[in-house]
Amino acid sequence: MTKALPSVSRPATPGFATFDERHHSLLIDGDGEPDFGAIQTSEDFLALKRRVTRFILPATLLFLAWYVTFVLLSAYAADFMSTPLFGTVNVGLTMGFLQFVTTIIITMAYARYSKKRLDPQVEKVRALAETDEELA
Amino acid sequence: MTGANTAINLSVFGIFVLLTLYIVYRASTRNVSASDYYAAGSSFTGTQNGIALSGDFLSAASFLGISGAIAVNGYDGFLYSIGWVVAWLIGLMLIAERLRNTGRYTMGDVMAFRMRQRPVRAAAANATLVISLFYMIAQMAGAGGLMALLLDVHSKVGQAIIIAVVGIVMVLYVLVGGMKGTTWVQIIKAVLLILSVTLLTIFLIGKFGFDMSAMLDRATQKSPLGEAVLAPGVKYGGSDLSKLDFLSLALALVLGTASLPHVLMRFYTVPNAREARRSVVWATWMMAIFYSCTLVIGFGAMALVGTDKITGAPGGENSAAPLLAFQVGGTVLLGIVCAVAFATILAVVAGLTLTASASFAHDVYANVIKHGEADPRDEVRVARITAVCVGVLAIAGGIAANGQNVAFLVALAFALAASANLPTLLYSLFWKRFNTRGTLWSIYGGLTSCVLLIVFSPAISGSKSSVFPDADFAYFPLSNPGIVSIPLSFLAGFLGTILSKEPADPAKQSEMEVRGLTGIGSGLR
Numbered sequence: 283m284t285k286a287l288p289s290v291s292r293p294a295t296p297g298f299a300t301f302d303e304r305h306h307s308l309l310i311d312g313d314g315e316p317d318f319g320a321i322q323t324s325e326d327f328l329a330l331k332r333r334v335t336r337f338i339l340p341a342t343l344l345f346l347a348w349y350v351t352f353v354l355l356s357a358y359a360a361d362f363m364s365t366p367l368f369g370t371v372n373v374g375l376t377m378g379f380l381q382f383v384t385t386i387i388i389t390m391a392y393a394r395y396s397k398k399r400l401d402p403q404v405e406k407v408r409a410l411a412e413t414d415e416e417l418a
Numbered sequence: 419m420t421g422a423n424t425a426i427n428l429s430v431f432g433i434f435v436l437l438t439l440y441i442v443y444r445a446s447t448r449n450v451s452a453s454d455y456y457a458a459g460s461s462f463t464g465t466q467n468g469i470a471l472s473g474d475f476l477s478a479a480s481f482l483g484i485s486g487a488i489a490v491n492g493y494d495g496f497l498y499s500i501g502w503v504v505a506w507l508i509g510l511m512l513i514a515e516r517l518r519n520t521g522r523y524t525m526g527d528v529m530a531f532r533m534r535q536r537p538v539r540a541a542a543a544n545a546t547l548v549i550s551l552f553y554m555i556a557q558m559a560g561a562g563g564l565m566a567l568l569l570d571v572h573s574k575v576g577q578a579i580i581i582a583v584v585g586i587v588m589v590l591y592v593l594v595g596g597m598k599g600t601t602w603v604q605i606i607k608a609v610l611l612i613l614s615v616t617l618l619t620i621f622l623i624g625k626f627g628f629d630m631s632a633m634l635d636r637a638t639q640k641s642p643l644g645e646a647v648l649a650p651g652v653k654y655g656g657s658d659l660s661k662l663d664f665l666s667l668a669l670a671l672v673l674g675t676a677s678l679p680h681v682l683m684r685f686y687t688v689p690n691a692r693e694a695r696r697s698v699v700w701a702t703w704m705m706a707i708f709y710s711c712t713l714v715i716g717f718g719a720m721a722l723v724g725t726d727k728i729t730g731a732p733g734g735e736n737s738a739a740p741l742l743a744f745q746v747g748g749t750v751l752l753g754i755v756c757a758v759a760f761a762t763i764l765a766v767v768a769g770l771t772l773t774a775s776a777s778f779a780h781d782v783y784a785n786v787i788k789h790g791e792a793d794p795r796d797e798v799r800v801a802r803i804t805a806v807c808v809g810v811l812a813i814a815g816g817i818a819a820n821g822q823n824v825a826f827l828v829a830l831a832f833a834l835a836a837s838a839n840l841p842t843l844l845y846s847l848f849w850k851r852f853n854t855r856g857t858l859w860s861i862y863g864g865l866t867s868c869v870l871l872i873v874f875s876p877a878i879s880g881s882k883s884s885v886f887p888d889a890d891f892a893y894f895p896l897s898n899p900g901i902v903s904i905p906l907s908f909l910a911g912f913l914g915t916i917l918s919k920e921p922a923d924p925a926k927q928s929e930m931e932v933r934g935l936t937g938i939g940s941g942l943r
Contacts (some may be wrong), residue, residue, distance in 0.1 A: 316938050318928040330935060338511040346672075349504050353668040356497060356650040357661040363493075364649030369631025370638065372648055374493055379713075381500045382706045388507055389702045396695060407936045 309410045316411035324410060330403040337395050341388055348384060352377055424569050426753035431760045435587060438606060438761075442591050442599030450596055452794040455801060456523035456776045457686040458598035460942075464693035468700020470601045471684050473608030475502070475675070475701070476708060477766045478560050478759050479828050481611065484709070485742075486735030488716020489728050492637075492647025494654055495716060497664070499709035501671030506705060508840075509676030510698040515691035516847050516934035517682060519942065525682045526781035529842055529861070532926035533854040535790065539781040541861040545838040546679040546777035548865060549831050551811065553678070554770045556827035558584065558816025560736075561763045568740065568756040578817045584760075585813035588768040592775065592805045600768050601687055607765040610758050612708055618755075619711040621746060622718040633714070637721040647720070663896045667829060670900030674832030677839035680773040690942045715739055722746070767812065775805035829898060830872050837864030837903040845911050847934060850927055852911070855918035860911030867906050871899035 309320040321327050355363055356374060363374030453459050462470070480502070487495030521527030526542030561584045562577040571577055591600055626633040634648060641647045654664035675681065685694045719728060719742040731737040743755040779801035784792035792800075819827070842860045845852040871894050872878065878885050880892030896902075915922075933939045 316932070318932045318939070319925060321932045321936075321938065322928040327932065327936075334935065342507070342511060345504060345507050349500075349668075349672060352500070353497075353665060356493075357654065357664050360649055360651040360655055364645075369629075370634040370645075370648060371631050374650055375496070375634075375648065378493075378496055378500050379710070382503055382710060385504050385507060385702060386706055389510060389699055392511055393695065393699050396692075401692065404936045407932075408938055411938050 430757035442595035455596040464696025468697040470604035471701040472704035473604030482736040485712045485716045486738040489719040489738035491653045505675030506702040514694045518694035519937045543781040550774040553831040554812045555815035559819040562820040581816045589809035591768040615711040619714045640724040666898035666901035670833040674836035677835045775801045778804040833900040837868040841907040853922045856915030859914030863910030864907030868903040
């Protein structure tokens with residue numbers, strides 16, 4: 283993950299996006315449009331994809347599993363869920379409230395992760411195709 | 419309702435309407451472009467949009483309905499709110515940013531991105547219109563019921579007039595203010611709503627010495643169910659079938675939220691993916707706070723007002739929060755709570771009207787009828803005409819459904835969104851091979867199976883609380899179709915894709931994936 287240079291990655295499948303006269307490093311096609319095929323296979327984009335997946339896949343599976351567990355326990359283990367914990371507050375109410383807490387935790391973790399790990403990488407990929415958009 | 423002060427209720431509500439209409443008028447620009455009308459020129463910040471998102475989502479059903487459900491059913495009422503909070507994680511991690519980066523105005527933009535435009539856009543618009551209308555009719559009918567409760571309007575004609583007034587004001591918001599005006603209405607309403615429930619909650623909890631356990635203790639004494647209200651199973655614990663029904667509901671709640679068309683459309687009002695993400699973060703916080711408060715308000719109403727008094731009141735369960743407000747703050751607080759509830763209905767239906775009109779004008783008119791070459795001005799004109807038509811339909815539907823058991827309509831809207839939209843969105847964002855036929859199969863498969871299952875469910879016929887209690891064609895035993903129709907839609911999308919000879923367009927797929935993650939090519943910064 284540690285790239286030494288703000289390197290100009292080449293597409294893994296070479297052959298196109300090479301003859302443009304604007305700038306040799308940009309992954310844009312002859313009309314100045316971004317060359318999406320080349321960007322998609324570029325090292326920087328693949329790295330971005332890996333980073334995205336590394337967070338959202340486990341996080342999504344985790345929260346869905348936790349929610350489904352809660353729902354299943356509520357439906358089929360009513361006795362367990364009504365065990366008192368603090369005074370009259372029982373396991374079910376506590377777990378329900380914890381769903382809120384975990385939602386907030388995952389939300390904030392994702393916001394932080396995006397800012398630190400995803401946004402800079404997005405900038406890197408965007409730099410591959412700084413096209414006319416900014417001029418327009 | 420005892421002690422209802424119609425004059426105070428009406429004046430607080432009147433002030434809200436006048437104030438918001440003025441703001442909507444000020445926010446409007448004279449020569450609106452399509453982008454202004456549909457997406458407020460993408461000029462809102464993530465924070466503003468996040469508050470508006472929570473406003474869009476917190477309908478009167480969530481405020482009055484959930485606190486009432488908790489006050490009567492205890493734990494089983496609480497389950498709704500959990501699904502609705504957790505659901506935002508799907509919106510946050512899987513949908514919001516990609517949607518902002520790939521689309522411009524509607525859900526159809528994303529679904530049709532790499533598919534054949536016309537059939538897919540028509541399908542997306544169909545799904546949007548069906549879901550929005552169901553949701554809207556439920557809200558409008560709710561407005562009628564609410565009036566009966568709050569203003570002592572008991573005649574059907576009186577309620578019909580009120581439903582019509584709500585409809586007219588909402589269309590005005592949309593016509594004058596477009597997305598910008600509607601968003602400001604949402605923001606004002608959401609702030610009012612969250613402030614009032616938070617203050618009410620702090621007050622309530624203070625009354626019990628900041629001891630939740632003491633409050634619950636008192637609540638159980640006031641409920642005919644005793645300790646059982648704190649445990650699962652009061653409403654859904656009866657038979658294996660009702661447990662399955664509950665699972666089905668839970669599934670629809672968590673998967674439907676982030677695919678409701680009016681929620682999706684909100685993501686276009688911000689300038690880029692980063693702000694879209696920030697919107698969801700804000701919305702999630704607002705939701706978590708709001709639903710934690712309704713938990714306290716629900717049990718507080720149980721403890722202070724008593725379940726019997728709530729179920730005996732004219733509005734039944736829905737009257738829990740207003741009754742509680744009256745109990746602790748007299749007529750003034752009651753007036754405020756009622757006005758906030760009205761404002762909620764008004765703002766939510768305005769958002770729905772806008773979404774429906776945008777979907778028709780942008781997807782059907784501009785892309786299906788005009789093949790993507792419509793003059794933007796005509797497009798906005800069509801959108802406005804559609805908004806009026808949708809308003810008329812919603813008023814008519816609301817009057818017809820007034821007094822019916824409408825709770826199922828809201829649940830149905832979630833099930834529909836989870837069945838028709840979510841599988842399609844996820845496939846088109848994450849599955850390379852997904853193609854036009856798969857898209858059509860998953861949209862229509864989810865939509866029709868869901869509608870059919872509802873038609874043949876106990877919600878429509880065969881039981882005392884059905885729409886047609888005298889007929890019996892309830893061949894499907896569950897009131898909530900999600901557990902069948904959601905997997906079915908995923909399956910249909912999969913089969914449609916692999917059975918189609920037409921391959922996915924690889925160039926478009928590259929563009930969509932790159933653009934979805936980075937925004938390259940979208941013109942967004």
